[in-house]
Amino acid sequence: MTAETGRWIRNFVDGRFVDPDDGDGGGGGGARAGHRGFDATDPATGLVHARVHEADEALVDRAVTAARRALREGWADTAVRERTELLRRAADRIEERFEEFVAAEIADTGKPVTQARELDVARAVANFRAFADVVAAAGQESFLTDLAGGKRALNYAVRKPLGVVAVVVPWNLPLLLLTWKVAPALACGNAVVVKPSEETPGTAALLAEVLAEVGLPAGVYNVVHGFGGGSAGGYLTAHPGIDGVTFTGSSATGAQVMRTVAPRVRPVSFELGGKNAAVVFDDVDVDEAVTGLSRSVFANTGQVCLCTERVYVQRSVFDDIAGGLVERAGRLRLGDPLSEETTTGPLISHAHRDKVLGYFDLAEQAGATVLTGGQVPRLGADLDGGSWIEPTLWTGLTNADRVVREEIFGPVAALIPFDTEEEAIGLANDTDYGLAASVWTNDLRRGHRVAQAMNVGMAWVNTWFLRDLRSPFGGVGLSGLGREGGESSLHFYTEPTNVCVQL
């Protein structure tokens, strides 16, 4: 049983891959001739590497129905030990098939092989292990309540699975973000219907093979491929049989999903966009700060929700930091994803590159100085068909410019000087988003003070994207709703029933 047949990447419903020949959209509900499908393109070359079978409404319905049945037939009541062992076996199996996941991640995204190995696939393994640990160690709330006349009552909460969870994820770190949600959902006894991004269908399908191999019951993990509204994403989030939606993606889509589920009042967990700031004080070790900052601006070609796009630098070190970042940008190696020398991949698609290039134009119109980049690179041979972009740094912009206000999601940052701590906090918090921030200083007290003053879900001091999976993750404002990670995930993926016993 494999995720791909020939060039088809298939849906996975009720414990089996659905053949594209099995009706139009696989659900038997389509009337169009031929298979509903779309091309999977390699962003590094622009070449089509597979065809993806698009689920129709009937197939999405089959997936939700299968998930419900799996819950009813026992999955929701499985012993915690059984579930956590299954998660650990899944982690082991991903490790055994590590290079297949690496290859699928690269085919989906064009990202460098070193990153796919060290971040994406390694984190998928870690996600399964971490949430097995969290669930195994979880307790439950209880209170002894004093009553009149010396009597007491015992209150305790029993946590039950949320039910059928719709998991809708984006393309930037597809396997990492998918497993970040699927692992806790399954650990808590839910069944999931996953809708991967249309740009990156490969790893979600491969994960279906692994979960079946380790013995996950049919219907507990389902994958439906397709787009948003009017396709699998829209059908899934509008389905009356889902009990909640966990979504990672853009703020605009999050708002749309919220509207879709509003009539049935389903819980949502939203991890949305960001326009993240770094604040760099003049007491830093410049080289160390530049090393951290360049990671935070350029990692994954700037396509991480946590990436820094606004760098506020105290005036006396502004030129040093700017010079250091330009030098680091010059060291990045764009190229063949399979080469271990490559540090930087392409953007996900030509459409996304057009969007990023639109911001290059806006920066120019706003009078920005381009310190480095600003062009589409020529890499030669096959790669010129890919969606490559130069890492780009600007000065001369202010918080009033759209380039500094809107999420670009590319390897770009605006460098802006400041004089005082108070001014820096004001500039960093002057945004509609509130996902992440980083503070760079050697003054311990200032580091804590400024990090706590950031109006964000995650603030780092002298580092970036350093995660302990037990800690809360999420954003405020346009950056999201709710938190996942550790106990926060348990809260979203379960519903408590409080039992009160008069003693």
Ligand code: NAD
């Ligand atoms: P997107 O919002 O376009 O798509 C995300 C997912 O939603 C995809 O699977 C898509 O098919 C689906 N979708 C689109 N419209 C839908 C609809 N109407 N109903 C249901 N599903 C729909 O986002 P993207 O371009 O794939 O990803 C990039 C965005 O994700 C950026 O804004 C980035 O900041 C954000 N992101 C946030 C986090 C976080 O943890 N906060 C992490 C990664 C990415």
